[in-house]
């Protein structure tokens with residue numbers, strides 16, 4: 001048993017899709033969440049910048065006495081996870097391996113799609129993980145750089161003509177590929193699940209990378225005998241920009257749960 005909290009971070013609100021899963025799977029755990037809303041989106045940035053931001057995000061989270069960290073950001077997971085893991089004495093899980101594992105299990109057609117940020121697709125990390133896990137899979141990757149800013153604006157529901165137009169334009173070529181499984185490789189994208197499902201059709205199963213990372217964290221803590229034991233855990237939320245903005249949209253990402261108080265911090269004061 002281990003009562004210490006789990007730390008979770010993302011560039012913004014997207015990682016809350018992983019928090020939602022963590023809370024569902026492990027309701028006894030305490031969670032500390034940091035969303036770097038002052039610097040979102042990460043998805044078009046270079047590796048050096050991403051590593052600098054990720055180290056600061058992690059340094060802030062490590063100001064708490066954590067037992068594990070979930071990098072609930074596809075872009076950081078694809079570009080920096082090895083460096084972060086090498087530098088950390090607490091276990092760190094990302095989104096890539098768990099999502100790829102799940103997609104490989106689900107695909108009958110052996111043709112899978114991946115949608116993620118430009119930096120994630122450009123890193124090739126998802127493709128490498130697919131090759132490692134099952135080299136026979138055909139993988140079609142697609143960067144969707146406008147998705148994150150639209151989701152952060154709350155433009156994510158079916159019927160919203162802006163997101164529907166953008167999504168149709170991005171996804172139409174992927175629909176022609178005969179895939180039966182699509183990895184939502186950015187933690188913001190599960191908010192677009194209905195829009196994406198309407199475009200891809202019922203024959204395509206969506207894999208939520210954030211949710212899979214939560215499952216991987218649960219497995220890790222179970223193996224280590226490090227699950228918490230209390231009637232109900234709590235979550236605390238921190239952001240690098242205005243708390244009101246975070247609060248306004250967070251319930252959407254958490255499936256209706258109110259986040260309560262959100263604290264703004266100065267992220268520039270953390271890290272090497």
Ligand code: DGL
Pocket residue numbers: 010011012014015040041042043044072073074075076117120148185186187188
């Ligand atoms: N939600 C993050 C990801 O999974 C970051 C997206 C962004 O900031 O561009 O990639």
